[in-house]
Every structure is written in structure tokens, then in C-alpha cells.
Amino acid sequence: MSQRKKAVSASQNKTQRRSQVSLDEDDEDAHFSQITSSQVQRARENYTSDQIDRKVAEVVQFILIKDQKKIPIRRADIGKHVIKEYKAIYTEIMNRVFRKFDQVFGLKLVEIDSKNHIYILINKLEPIHGEPVNMRPGNPKTGLLFVILSVIFMKGGVVKENTVWNTLKKLRVDPGEKHDEFGDVKKVVTDEFVRQKYLEYVKIPHTDPVECEFRWGLRAEKEVSKLKLLDFVGELFDQDPQSWTQQFRDASAAETSSQRS
Incomplete structure (x- = not known):
């Protein structure tokens, strides 16, 4: 196979992988929109307070790890990798996650895209006065x-x-x-x-x-x-x-x- 054909094939494979990831994310988001009030009620009855507390802690840890690279966090990823079988009470869990970041870490979890449900974790950034503009300890x-x-x-x-x-x-x-x-x-x-x-x-x-x-x-x-x-x-x-x-x-x-x- 010529170098050009290899390049075209690699590009096509990359495009296909991106398309599959997008489809998987859409499927994951679709689960949230299909949850009924009866499913929410059953989930609240099925899980203990301690189980929900652990799940909240897992979501907080997941977001903190993802935020190290400052990459926005999708609801689909939280659902797929952390929430899993707790999807029916996603809203309740996330409300507690929001409070946890605010009260314990002094940070704010913000949904910046309500259509695609994308979150960022923010902490007010401020310039360091009196220092060269291209330098800042720990993060130039x-x-x-x-x-x-x-x-x-x-x-x-x-x-x-x-x-x-x-x-x-x-x-x-x-x-x-x-x-x-x-x-x-x-x-x-x-x-x-x-x-x-x-x-x-x-x-x-x-x-x-x-x-x-x-x-x-x-x-x-x-x-x-x-x-x-x-x-x-x-x-x-x-x-x-x-x-x-x-x-x-x-x-x-x-x-x-x-x-x-």
C-alpha cells in the first residue's frame, strides 16, 4: 500500500473512531432523558444513604482527576464511568456533588453547556501583581x-x-x-x-x-x-x-x- 493510501486509510479510521465515540456519548445521554419518575422513586428505595454518599464521593474524585488537565467534563462520561446503575438518581447525586465542591473545596462546578451537559470546575483566576507577565509559580x-x-x-x-x-x-x-x-x-x-x-x-x-x-x-x-x-x-x-x-x-x-x- 502506498504512503498516500495509508494516510487516507488512517484518516478514515480516525474519523470512524470519532464518530463511534460521538454515537456512544449520544446513547449515554439518551438514557438520562428516558428516566421516569417511578424509576427515580425505586432507585431511592433501593440504595442506602451510605451507598449514595460513596457514589457522590466517587463522582467528586472523578471530576477532580479530570480537571487536572482543565478539560471540560461531559455528563455522558460521568454516567458511563461513575454513575452507572445509579443513573435514575443522577440529579440528586449531582446536586450533592455541587454542594460538596462549594462547601468542602471552595470550588464551583458549573454547567457551561446545558444542551450537551458539559461541566467545568472553576476557581477564580487572578493575575499575580508585580511579577513578569509570562511567569507564575507552578503554572507558567x-x-x-x-x-x-x-x-x-x-x-x-x-x-x-x-x-x-x-x-x-x-x-x-x-x-x-x-x-x-x-x-x-x-x-x-x-x-x-x-x-x-x-x-x-x-x-x-x-x-x-x-x-x-x-x-x-x-x-x-x-x-x-x-x-x-x-x-x-x-x-x-x-x-x-x-x-x-x-x-x-x-x-x-x-x-x-x-x-x-
């Missing part, structure tokens, strides 16, 4: 992320990718070169941060050659305080955050909305 990538989120926010919520790359170059972080701290910078930004839902990276319609743009992702909207991010920018430029009138207004509105929710 956080500073890189804050720079990009800052650029997007200050430019009105959406920027072309060239704007981001040019900003990083000014900070001596070249997306075309391997970085000592971040490795493949472009991959971190367009793949890792996107999968983690910190960024959205989308093609701009009707552009030739194709251009892309960045926006804040769902996780960033939930996790990052825009007011504190504006303080971060103000410190970088030695300027009062309120001097950026529109950004300060937007950040204050976002903070008020976050406190209400």
Missing part, C-alpha cells in the same frame, strides 16, 4: 493566558490572531519558535487553551487566505474577573484602570452579573 502558562485574554478584552471582545501573535512577539514569545517555558506556543494557544474553553479560535467567514480570530471562551467568562484583569492591565501600563472608560464599564457590569448568579 497562566501568565500567557492572561496576556491573551487582556488583549481580547481591551480590543472589544474579539481580535484577529495576528494581533495576538504580534503582542506576544513584543514580549519575546514568538509563536513560530519553541519557547523554554511554553514549548510550542501556537499549539498551547490554539489547541490547549481552546480545548480547556479559555479561548475560542474561529475562522473569519469569506476571508482568502483564511484568517482566524480569538474570543474569550466559556471557562474564561466564568473563571476570570474582568475587573481584576483590568487592574492587571493598568499595572502593566502604569495607568488608572478607570481611564479605559468602556472597558471599566463592561468589567463592572460583568462583575455585578457574576455576583447575582
Whole structure:
């Protein structure tokens, strides 16, 4: 078999595997929508309080492990790998999981996609003041992320990718070169941060050659305080955050909305 045919075959197999995973997830989600109130009642009678407590602990542990890579967690995966035969009381278990994260860990489990039932575990991220923007103890990538989120926010919520790359170059972080701290910078930004839902990276319609743009992702909207991010920018430029009138207004509105929710 020629190299080209092998490549085509490998690509087809990969596509088929992805399709099968998607079908499996759809099947798993379908189970939840088919649960009846009588099934819920029977399940409550069949399982003891201790059994449900153990299942809650298992779900918490599963989410904590998954969250180490900051990858969003699907309800289908929780059901398949942890909940299993307890699906009828999924809602009750998850309500207790939500409370456990809040009361014990000081974290917040948030459903960022109610249609596909996707969760993230959030803890308010804040810039570290007085430190280089590309460094943060334990996670150097956080500073890189804050720079990009800052650029997007200050430019009105959406920027072309060239704007981001040019900003990083000014900070001596070249997306075309391997970085000592971040490795493949472009991959971190367009793949890792996107999968983690910190960024959205989308093609701009009707552009030739194709251009892309960045926006804040769902996780960033939930996790990052825009007011504190504006303080971060103000410190970088030695300027009062309120001097950026529109950004300060937007950040204050976002903070008020976050406190209400």
C-alpha cells in the first residue's frame, strides 16, 4: 500500500473512531432523558444513604482527576464511568456533588453547556501583581493566558490572531519558535487553551487566505474577573484602570452579573 493510501486509510479510521465515540456519548445521554419518575422513586428505595454518599464521593474524585488537565467534563462520561446503575438518581447525586465542591473545596462546578451537559470546575483566576507577565509559580502558562485574554478584552471582545501573535512577539514569545517555558506556543494557544474553553479560535467567514480570530471562551467568562484583569492591565501600563472608560464599564457590569448568579 502506498504512503498516500495509508494516510487516507488512517484518516478514515480516525474519523470512524470519532464518530463511534460521538454515537456512544449520544446513547449515554439518551438514557438520562428516558428516566421516569417511578424509576427515580425505586432507585431511592433501593440504595442506602451510605451507598449514595460513596457514589457522590466517587463522582467528586472523578471530576477532580479530570480537571487536572482543565478539560471540560461531559455528563455522558460521568454516567458511563461513575454513575452507572445509579443513573435514575443522577440529579440528586449531582446536586450533592455541587454542594460538596462549594462547601468542602471552595470550588464551583458549573454547567457551561446545558444542551450537551458539559461541566467545568472553576476557581477564580487572578493575575499575580508585580511579577513578569509570562511567569507564575507552578503554572507558567497562566501568565500567557492572561496576556491573551487582556488583549481580547481591551480590543472589544474579539481580535484577529495576528494581533495576538504580534503582542506576544513584543514580549519575546514568538509563536513560530519553541519557547523554554511554553514549548510550542501556537499549539498551547490554539489547541490547549481552546480545548480547556479559555479561548475560542474561529475562522473569519469569506476571508482568502483564511484568517482566524480569538474570543474569550466559556471557562474564561466564568473563571476570570474582568475587573481584576483590568487592574492587571493598568499595572502593566502604569495607568488608572478607570481611564479605559468602556472597558471599566463592561468589567463592572460583568462583575455585578457574576455576583447575582
